[in-house]
Amino acid sequence: MTANLTNQSHFDAIIIGGGACGLTCAVQAGFLGKRTLILEKNDRVGAKILISGGGRCNYTNLYTTHKQFISQNEHFSRSALSQWTVDDTISFFETYGIEGQEKTLGQLFPVTNKAKDIVNVFTNLCRDLDQEIWCDTEVISVDRATGGFSVSISRNERKETLYAPKIVIASGGLPVQKLGASDFGLRMARKFGLKVTETSPALVPLTITGKDQQWYQQLSGNSMFCRVWNDRVSFEENILFTHWGLSGPAILQISSYWKPGEYIYIDLLPGKKITELITLEREANGKRMLLNYLSSLFTRKFAEALSDHLPVDKNLASLSKTDMEIINNLIHQFKVKPAGTKGYDKAEVMTGGVDTNELSSKTLEAKKIPGLFFGGECVDVTGWLGGYNFQWAWASGFVIAQNL
Structure with missing residues (x-):
């Protein structure tokens, strides 16, 4: 997919990170008639989805409530999880051919036991909804610009500057480096004056x-x-x-x-x-x-x-x-x-992240920086083992899309 982005008025948002949250955000924005561009540093999207559950992808948990999440604000996840429920997740994937099977403790896996089927749902929908995906693209920096934000990237061995009215940072957390994990989301939060709570390896x-x-x-x-x-x-x-x-x-x-x-x-x-x-x-x-x-x-x-x-x-x-x-x-x-x-390379997720006091629980928009959104693992919301973190990723991606 290619596009001339010297004038990006035709993109409603740039999404940084092609994981569970970023992909959901792009698809849900597409359903609302909005156009987005996903920037992904790996050579393909959904890297952590593909290895989750031993390659089988435990994509939600039937017993999800806000109580299975660790955060300095234990109630923060309530709004997103109520806007996009477990039933919504199940219905969404069933609509696109993914039937779930329950394993122990409410864990839901595709009956095919193939994580790639989950990723394919998103890549196919992005194509059908005309949502742009650029892989092998490193985001160097995000800055404020007239009418929105500028995004400095390195792609195909050359640097470019892109522009968009809204930015979604869904770049994940610190685990696992070989899958492209970095502190990018945390660095950008600090750059824009947002507090970040202390991080540590979790589910490790x-x-x-x-x-x-x-x-x-x-x-x-x-x-x-x-x-x-x-x-x-x-x-x-x-x-x-x-x-x-x-x-x-x-x-x-x-x-x-x-x-x-x-x-x-x-x-x-x-x-x-x-x-x-x-x-x-x-x-x-x-x-x-x-x-x-x-x-x-x-x-x-x-x-x-x-x-x-x-x-x-x-x-x-x-x-x-x-x-x-x-x-x-x-x-x-x-x-x-x-x-x-x-450590982080053996951890499935991390605790800590962008301080929830800096974000609206209803929209996940930064209170101080209109148009800047954070979702998924880089936010201080960490789920238990067993599909909870995916449910948070789908929910946060959905919520952000409604507010782009």
């Missing part, structure tokens, strides 16, 4: 170092259903031991709420009481060794690893009250002090 594996590292390494590959919590939140899903520490859905979830220096706690048998289970087994077979019994509840490898902490060489009948307390505390309140995270 946690690392263990020091004297405990080897203990975790020996369990690499072991996965189990657990409850993981801190003093702010709790999640029940699988955890995965790795050679660097801990991962798996429950760990990714808690990572968004973890701060350096804090502990997290793991209930290795959620919904059960280990002391009651041992008491019942002791009555039936008191001579059974604790190690053998634990091997019936966990993998043998994990049970053997617990020998560092529990009297596994005793039989059940000989366990003292103190032994039972130690077992109970370890199984139901396994204490972990992570050293850190695997």
Whole structure:
């Protein structure tokens, strides 16, 4: 697609970023008869969509409310999520041939299990609605100009300056650099005098170092259903031991709420009481060794690893009250002090971003800079694992389009 942009009065907006939010914004603007230009630094749009869910794309969650989002203003996402609901997402994709199938915890995937089908919906609609897409285009800067904004770009080894009355910054966050992630949206917000809340990797594996590292390494590959919590939140899903520490859905979830220096706690048998289970087994077979019994509840490898902490060489009948307390505390309140995270390149999203106090919750327009909009991941709205971040991206793209 090409266009002569020396006079851009025929474009209602330039959208910076061809991800979930930017693509939605272009399509929804097209439905309203508005013309947009998407500028994307990668060689194709939808890079994060294509790798999400292992290439299957968990594109929404049936249980979405504002409560599954982390933000300094917990109510900020309410307006956008009410203007574009989960039902709207489902209906939109069904209209263009994407049937959803629910997996665990309300997660919705295409029945084809192909993320590229999601991206194709948008690229086809952009073509049909005459929305322009320029890939391999780096945006250098955005500035105010007469009647709107100027956008300095580098494309095909030459620099150009484009003009538009409105600008949408949907350039994503800091994860993942190989997919084109950058701090562009945050830099532009600061340039225009908008506050940015502190960012950190989220939905990211946690690392263990020091004297405990080897203990975790020996369990690499072991996965189990657990409850993981801190003093702010709790999640029940699988955890995965790795050679660097801990991962798996429950760990990714808690990572968004973890701060350096804090502990997290793991209930290795959620919904059960280990002391009651041992008491019942002791009555039936008191001579059974604790190690053998634990091997019936966990993998043998994990049970053997617990020998560092529990009297596994005793039989059940000989366990003292103190032994039972130690077992109970370890199984139901396994204490972990992570050293850190695997960083932005292993994170699915980030917390923090453009301060929500700087934006209208109804339009996502910057209060101080009329015509400048921020959507998607660069805003201080971070969803849980399981399709919530896509729902925010679709919703924020829709809301912005209504106000271009």
